[in-house]
Amino acid sequence: MQRKRPTISDVAHAAGVSIGTVSNYINGTAVVRETTRARIEKAIAALTYRPSAVARSLSGRDAGTSRDIAGLPRLLVVGYISVDYLCRVSVLPHRDDRITARHIEKALGGPAANVAVAAAGVGSPFALNVELATAVGDDPDSDWALAELSGRGVHALPIRRSLNNRLSRAIVIIELNGSRTIINEPFELSEVDLTANMEVLPEARPACLHVEGYHYERMIGSIERFHNAGWKISLHSTGLPESSRTPEAFMDLVRHIDLTFINDVTLREIFDFRTPVATMIQQTHDLLSRVKQRGDVVLTLGEFGAVVFRKGGGPQIEVPALPVERVDATGAGDAFAGVFLSFWLHGASLEDAARHAAIAGSLATTAEGAQGRISTFAELEAALTSAAAQTRTPAQNRG
Numbered sequence: 001m002q003r004k005r006p007t008i009s010d011v012a013h014a015a016g017v018s019i020g021t022v023s024n025y026i027n028g029t030a031v032v033r034e035t036t037r038a039r040i041e042k043a044i045a046a047l048t049y050r051p052s053a054v055a056r057s058l059s060g061r062d063a064g065t066s067r068d069i070a071g072l073p074r075l076l077v078v079g080y081i082s083v084d085y086l087c088r089v090s091v092l093p094h095r096d097d098r099i100t101a102r103h104i105e106k107a108l109g110g111p112a113a114n115v116a117v118a119a120a121g122v123g124s125p126f127a128l129n130v131e132l133a134t135a136v137g138d139d140p141d142s143d144w145a146l147a148e149l150s151g152r153g154v155h156a157l158p159i160r161r162s163l164n165n166r167l168s169r170a171i172v173i174i175e176l177n178g179s180r181t182i183i184n185e186p187f188e189l190s191e192v193d194l195t196a197n198m199e200v201l202p203e204a205r206p207a208c209l210h211v212e213g214y215h216y217e218r219m220i221g222s223i224e225r226f227h228n229a230g231w232k233i234s235l236h237s238t239g240l241p242e243s244s245r246t247p248e249a250f251m252d253l254v255r256h257i258d259l260t261f262i263n264d265v266t267l268r269e270i271f272d273f274r275t276p277v278a279t280m281i282q283q284t285h286d287l288l289s290r291v292k293q294r295g296d297v298v299l300t301l302g303e304f305g306a307v308v309f310r311k312g313g314g315p316q317i318e319v320p321a322l323p324v325e326r327v328d329a330t331g332a333g334d335a336f337a338g339v340f341l342s343f344w345l346h347g348a349s350l351e352d353a354a355r356h357a358a359i360a361g362s363l364a365t366t367a368e369g370a371q372g373r374i375s376t377f378a379e380l381e382a383a384l385t386s387a388a389a390q391t392r393t394p395a396q397n398r399g
Helices: 009-017 019-027 034-047 053-058 065-070 111-122 140-152 192-194 217-228 247-256 266-270 279-287 332-345 349-364 379-390 396-399
Strands: 074-078 081-088 103-109 129-136 154-161 171-177 180-184 208-211 232-236 259-263 297-301 306-309 317-319
Touching: 009 019, 009 034, 009 266, 019 034, 034 208, 074 111, 074 332, 081 140, 103 111, 103 140, 111 129, 111 140, 111 154, 111 208, 111 332, 129 140, 140 154, 180 259, 208 217, 208 279, 208 332, 217 232, 232 332, 247 266, 247 279, 259 266, 259 332, 266 297, 279 297, 279 306, 297 332, 297 349, 306 349, 349 379
Parallel strands: 074 129, 074 208, 081 171, 129 154, 208 232, 232 259, 259 297
Antiparallel strands: 081 103, 171 180, 297 306, 306 317
């Protein structure tokens, strides 16, 4: 019987480290401690492991690519990736119903993967070196997902094996009006996964660790270490644990996070707001104004745009969404966050970042799938210019 070719997972198991640590060693994407390096080298030699052509291509670290990303701001996104099965139906079925979907398509998804791909998609002059620390398996779907990420400019750092050693799956049921219902498998990254056997060093360029709400409480230690190394920290409220969904806990969170993204549904739940949007914005402004030394907070409002509450206080920044015909709202908030981060890490103003991010979030809803419509800087600029021209008054158009 033909001997099975050793995999990166076999090397990680033999060396007693995570898959991501082996990936970092092979691709030179992070500093690995000398003792850990020795264990990995010993395991590679014992297993006669050779990285496959696909694995080497996933590193994104060949000579040409290294020159391309040298000096770019660095964005390390931590969290969820999945294979999404998109089902389009006329309307969500009732219990015990059986319906035929218009189609069922396979697509890359997961909030963290969506943010990473959106950030990488902006490109010059706001290009980033984007990495995704996540959990994958040894199955064909995992290989497919890693190749998809690489093709979209995202370097994957598999830091642990996923449930059942295969890529997490999600079912996204999309109705004709653009509403969607998502059913996903459990996904968890522990504190030890991100920093075990890996030095967190200061960066000469701007650098940001972006964390999903799902993993916030388990990663507080990592967040502190990255902060101490001079990294910025951003957080998306998606999946924020119940224990962090109280007014006191959320106020403490914004004290420790440089940039927090939260949607209106989560905000209303935390503070029990039952007021119209304009009143809710003013209430949020008043609450955040009482927090000293906090980070910037971005409130997303779907079709109504977004509001930025600056860490220094003062009037909030309100930006509109782009009027579009919505096809699928999946991942719109992730697209917003990814584009915002690309501008923010390049030092753009909060208003400029928010305006472009709101356009990206709107455009993302015009295609099926969380990554069905990824906007480049040129596309964002064109849409922003067009929107500005349409909102001019008749006098301005004549002038």
